[in-house]
Amino acid sequence: MPKAQNNRTASQNRSAGSEFWAGVCEEVPLIFGVVPFGLVFGVLGIESGLTPWQTILMSSILFGGASQIVFAQLWAAGVPALIVGGSVCVINLRHVLYSASIAAYLRHLPLRWRILLGYLLTDEAYAISIRRLQHEPPGPNQHFHLLGSGMLLWVSWQFATIFGVLVGGTIPDSWSLSFAIPLTFIAVVAPILKTRADLAAVMTAGTIAIIGQPLPWNSWLIIAAICGILAGWLVSRLNHQAGATS
Amino acid sequence: MIWFIMIATGLFTFATRFIMLSNGISNRPPPWLVDALGFVPIAVLTAIIVPAILLDPADQTIALWDNPRLFAAALAIIAALVTRQMITTIGVGLVALWILQWAM
Structure with a gap:
């Protein structure tokens, strides 16, 4: 699309870059909650007897905070694999709702886009990008907003996990850092x-x-x-x- | 074994996120299912929160009046309701726990 035309209809037709950047910027406030959470998961993973690689890669493979915490806690308690898996699956069922609510905006995209955005569809990215999709004028690049919010969240989560794995052993027990887990969930549940x-x-x-x-x-x-x-x-x-x- | 469970649950989790974006499913889930799924976050998270607050980490018995976690959590709930901010809630709860553990 020629640049002049793009500028003329700027409000409806924002560029891929500006949509992406808006998604990143609007996601920033949520990162303040996500980083301590990821840090705690990294620490907890090691304490639960997972190897550093298992802890770090779980953050990419599962990419869901509450379910990763439960996975590590149940695994440490020697719970049968089927119960660990079942608990994780129940916790993550909620994503079906996000997927259903955002589908109308994404379904026309090529498969590789839908796979990528599906993978990035976390609580926090959904919460930010659904606002843009529902309340701002539609545009051909609007999916870049979810790409921006999702990518920032993904990168923050991975770095927080790695940092937690690295510093985990040096944090004294008296700090009761694991108490940050129920606190994080209180912050999610109480207001809703x-x-x-x-x-x-x-x-x-x-x-x-x-x-x-x-x-x-x-x-x-x-x-x-x-x-x-x-x-x-x-x-x-x-x-x-x-x-x-x- | 752990890798198998991790990858299996990872695939399931991806499926929950992708399912409605796939072209195979053209309708929204039925309303009763949407209603039920709406309670998943609060039910799951509460089931994690309550034992983490009420049970003594040492022996897993219920602790009430001599339990600094309970009072710290109560303050955190107030902070969550008033500020609706995650960082404030975590901060209030952790600082309250440190002070209470030092004082009790």
């Missing part, structure tokens, strides 16, 4: 609790996670998660029905 159904999910999952501790193979996590999802879903159904009949 809105409905009674959310509360039902949280109360159920939290209660079963405690009373289920004696269950074999650390299966309390996957059971608590599934029961929490069911409880939230049931209450939201009941609310819908009550709303429909009243």
Whole structure:
């Protein structure tokens, strides 16, 4: 496309570079949460008995913070592989939602683009780029926004993991750095609790996670998660029905 | 074995991200499934948070009044609700834990 024409319709037709750069810049504030998280994962991976390579490569292969933490913790506890795998899979099921919500904007792209952007579709990149896709005028290069936010997140996550692996042994236990894991999740969960159904999910999952501790193979996590999802879903159904009949 | 699990879960995770971008599936998932998946993050993360706060790391028993993690987490929850910022929440929680561990 000639440059002059490109400039004339700048608001609708931003260049690939400016979309990419916007994605990178808008993602920056989230990096302040992602870097300590990746650092903690790097430290935890080594503490859990994973090798440095296993810890570092898990950040590329899984590329999902909560699931990597759970993987390392369950693996360290000697849990059967099937339970480790099942727990990781349940945690990552949420991405189907992101994929569904962003599909309309990406489906026309060539396969290699959809594979790349699918791989980069994390909580944080989705949260930033869906705003641009939904609320700003569409453009032929809009997918570069997700490429920018996703790439920045990917690079930050890998460097944070590597840094955590390298410095892990030198951080004293008295710093209680592993406490940053529940804190990170509190920062995610607390602000998004809105409905009674959310509360039902949280109360159920939290209660079963405690009373289920004696269950074999650390299966309390996957059971608590599934029961929490069911409880939230049931209450939201009941609310819908009550709303429909009243 | 660990590499096998890692790669298998990695492929599954990629599939969850890619599935709706593939041209094989042309519709959105059914509404009941969207509803249910919406509860995945809070249910999973709560199941990780609660034992990490309530159980004594030494012997895995429930600790309440003599548990600095519980009070630090309560302050972090307030920080999360007020500021909605991850970095502030982590900072408040960690500093509170350090002070409480020193004082208790």
